[in-house]
Amino acid sequence: MTEMSRGAGSPDGDRPLRRDAALNREKILHAAREIFGERGLKVTLDDVARHAGVGVGTVYRRFPTKEALVRALFEHDLRMRQETAEKALAHPDPWQGLVDFLVLMAGDLAENRGLHEVIMMGTHSSASIERARGGMRPFLAELIERAQESGDLRPEVTPSDFPVIVHMLAGSSRFTQGMRPDIWRRYLEILLNGLRQRPDNPPLTTPSLSDEVVEQVMGFSRPEGKAQ
CATH class of the missing domain: 1.10.357.10 (Tetracycline Repressor, domain 2)
Structure with a gap:
């Protein structure tokens, strides 16, 4: 059975993605709290992404601005x-x-x-x-x-x-x-x-x-x- 068929055949197939998204959001918020606290609000979303260890696109999906x-x-x-x-x-x-x-x-x-x-x-x-x-x-x-x-x-x-x-x-x-x-x-x-x-x-x-x-x-x- 392929990964696609496993996901399609289970009503819970998308739950790991939602859980990952929630974890990424918390990781971004934690990183932002640290970097904003240290350097102020001059930092960019790119800086936050690097500090969080996630891709820039991940940050922009959660926080577009x-x-x-x-x-x-x-x-x-x-x-x-x-x-x-x-x-x-x-x-x-x-x-x-x-x-x-x-x-x-x-x-x-x-x-x-x-x-x-x-x-x-x-x-x-x-x-x-x-x-x-x-x-x-x-x-x-x-x-x-x-x-x-x-x-x-x-x-x-x-x-x-x-x-x-x-x-x-x-x-x-x-x-x-x-x-x-x-x-x-x-x-x-x-x-x-x-x-x-x-x-x-x-x-x-x-x-x-x-x-x-x-x-x-x-x-x-x-x-x-x-x-x-």
């Missing part, structure tokens, strides 16, 4: 960041909840260049990614408000300060060019000491960025149907 691959990877990551913010809001200690959120966000952006570009720069965005990015802001505002009401966070601090802070922390890791990728933790400790309210704190004399400037710098767009 780089934007499709970026969406598959980072929409999920952004939803996870929202879950992180929700857990931080549920922490009984407002200051610790804010610190936990900052630690996780700074670590994610320091260690994953692709995620940093998606969140901070709006690179390869889409309507669903924009909704997820914008959905983070109410959580952040509430985290800040809780910590200020508890007397732990300086009253001058605004939500627009935090994108700058996490961008600075991620930049500190890039500065070491791989020699000290964890250095962001040191600068987070320094920043937390400055953020915490103390009776002897001198007032901040330089105003924070406006929300409009932050939106412009981060490349926020407002797709049709997105709440203003």
